[in-house]
Amino acid sequence: MTASQTELQRIVAALQNSGLTVEPVEDGALIQHGGTRVALFAERDHQGGVIVRLHLDLDLYVEEDSLPDILMGMNLLNQGLDYGALNLDPVENDDEDEDDEAPTTFAVLGRSVLWLPELSAAELDRLREHLTRFEVEITEAVERTLHGSKGMSA
Template identity: 80%
Template sequence: MTVSQTELQRIMRALEDSGLTVEAVEDGALVQDGETRLALFAEPDPAGGVVVRLHLDLDLFVEEDALPDILMGMNLMNQGLDYGALNLDPVEDEDADDDSPLTFAVLGRAVLWLRDLGPDELARLREHLRRFEAEVTEAVERTLHGSKGMSA
C-alpha cells in the first residue's frame, strides 16, 4: 500500500509553507532545514491515518570490530531520546572483498502516526521533525565531544 501522491504532496507543501526546503525523491521526500537533511516516507495505516517515517543520516560510520562498544553507547543514548532512536545500517561496499570488515552507518530514525492530514496534525509533524533532529543531533554531539566520547 502506498500513500497517494496527493497525500505526500500535501505533507510536502505544508512543510514548505513552514519554511523548510522539500524535494521529492523516488518514494518520499528530502526535507532540509539549514544544514540538516531528513528523508521522509509516508504510508497509509490500515486502521486509518498516515504513518510517517523519518531518517536522519548522521555521516557517522562504524567498523564491525567496534560494534560491542558502539552498541552499548547507542543503547545508553537511545534511553534519553524521546523523538526517535539511533540505529545501525550496513553500508554496501561493492569494492570490498569478502574478508573486509563490515561498515555500518549510524542513522537517526523516528516514526509518527498522523490521525489525518489536517492543519493540526501537519503542525504536529513539523514540531516532531524539529525536535527529532535537535534531540538526535544534540545527543550525538554531546557524546562525541564529551569527556566519555564514543569511539568509532
C-alpha cells in the same frame, strides 16, 4: 497517482508552506533543516491515518569490530531520546574486488516514526514540531557524545 503519493504531496506542501525547504524525491522528500537533511517517507496505514518515517543520515560509520562498545553507547543514548532513536544500518560494499572477509561497516542513522490519524492542519503542525525536535535531539545527542569526555569511539 496512489493514495500515498497524494498524502506525501499534502505533507510536502504543508511543510513548504510553513517555511521549511522541502525537495520531493522518488518515494519521499528531503527536508533541509539547518545543516542537516532529513528524509521523510509517508504511507497510508491500513488501519487509517498516515505513517510518517523520518531518517537522518549522520555521516558516522563504525566497523564491525567496534560494535560491542558502539551498541552499548547507542543503547544509553537512546534511553534519553524522546523523538527518535539511533540505529545501525550495514553499508553495502560496492567494490567487487574487496575481500569477502573484510569487516562490515555500519552507518549510524537517526530514525523516527510518527502516526498521524489525519492530515488536518493541527496534525501537520504536530508533524512539523516532531520533525524539528527529532532533528535537534538526534544531532545534539550525537554532538555531545562525540565532543564530550566520554565520547563514542569508532
